[in-house]
Amino acid sequence: MEITQLHIKNMVCPRCIMVVKQAFDQIGVEPLSVELGEVKLNDELTTEQQKRLDDLLQKNGFERIDDKKVRLQEKIKTLIIDTIHHKDPYDTHIQWSAFLADQLHYDYNYLSGLFSSMAGITLEQYIIRQKMEKVKEFLFYDELSVKEIAYKMGFSSVAHLSNQFKKVIGMSPTEFKKSIQNTQSRKSLDQII
Structure with a gap:
């Protein structure tokens, strides 16, 4: 099992962590951890899960970051x-x-x-x-x-x-x-x- 790290832009407070956790709940994925700017998962997201997550994050003022x-x-x-x-x-x-x-x-x-x-x-x-x-x-x-x-x-x-x-x-x-x-x-x- 490989741990996947996602980086989320604009997470600046505990309330942001709660909103991002809710986005993962909505796509049916249980994160290992959600911290400011970073989410750890057991596995990679499917293409469909990534798309749904990106939409949910964007609606709440967040964005998944790919560039190092x-x-x-x-x-x-x-x-x-x-x-x-x-x-x-x-x-x-x-x-x-x-x-x-x-x-x-x-x-x-x-x-x-x-x-x-x-x-x-x-x-x-x-x-x-x-x-x-x-x-x-x-x-x-x-x-x-x-x-x-x-x-x-x-x-x-x-x-x-x-x-x-x-x-x-x-x-x-x-x-x-x-x-x-x-x-x-x-x-x-x-x-x-």
Whole structure:
């Protein structure tokens, strides 16, 4: 029995895992495991099962990935999103270059170059943008001070966080808190580029 790995684009949260599991239920296939961006199966899918799965995934905003470089880019995104948005407590002293190289078993310069060429922004910019979305979430729920958010997100100071926030979001964290009534202020994590 050979284990088959499928790579699924845009899986960024536990709810995504649930939706992808439901898609496999609908085609009558029981996965060995479903994780962010990856599904393991006992056997290969038939052509008909692949077609039905692709249709179900697409209806829910997902896509099966066949290209090796695209899969690696999605793994990078998934790892960053999972680390920033779903790990608690957040490791404030993470060295992204070492972390990504260690987790993905590629040289960081290769990962960074691949990501930049495919996404149109640098890996560092992507990480900052993801962090800013998490900061927006903290500000939205108003449970932490800006100083606590800066510490939790690994910024050296409130000023450093505020400068990055203003550069990416276009306003200071304080201005953002005042404008929270704007429902367009938060983005879906898979839409950040």
